[in-house]
Amino acid sequence: MTGAVVLVGFLSGIISGMGIGGGTVLIPALLFLTDLTQQQAQGINLIYFIPTAIAALFTHRREGNLDGKTAKPLAVFGLLGAAAGAFLAVSVESALLRKAFGGFLFLMGLSELFRKGGDKDAKG
Numbered sequence: 001m002t003g004a005v006v007l008v009g010f011l012s013g014i015i016s017g018m019g020i021g022g023g024t025v026l027i028p029a030l031l032f033l034t035d036l037t038q039q040q041a042q043g044i045n046l047i048y049f050i051p052t053a054i055a056a057l058f059t060h061r062r063e064g065n066l067d068g069k070t071a072k073p074l075a076v077f078g079l080l081g082a083a084a085g086a087f088l089a090v091s092v093e094s095a096l097l098r099k100a101f102g103g104f105l106f107l108m109g110l111s112e113l114f115r116k117g118g119d120k121d122a123k124g
Contacts, residue, residue: 002031009048015050017059023049026104033097038098039089 008029012022023045030041060066061096 004029008033012048013052015054016049022052024108027101028105037094038095038101042089042097042101 008026012026012029014022015025016022017068019036023042026045026048027038030044034041036044057066092100094117
């Protein structure tokens with residue numbers, strides 16, 4: 001199991017660095033490979049997110065991919081939303097939270113499958 005967890009951590013780190021969201025890989029993998037609850041897996045994801053986000057932040061900043069005018073209000077309201085979401089997550093039954101997370105991932109996958117057009121900012 002340890003080797004699988006290391007591999008999952010590495011792959012989700014790559015995905016996080018790309019800005020896609022490593023939790024989409026990390027949380028389901030933790031749930032399948034361990035006996036953690038949904039809340040525990042999400043908590044680990046949040047701890048895992050801090051160093052990967054810092055590493056990605058420095059790289060994207062160096063490349064000029066940050067817009068402070070947009071990022072500042074997103075960060076402030078994101079912190080408020082994160083606090084509200086954390087309180088909600090710890091008060092919801094694990095099975096319901098798991099289903100809600102799965103539904104969210106499913107909807108995000110559908111939106112990606114049926115998105116029209118390409119990335120307007122792609123550097124090709």
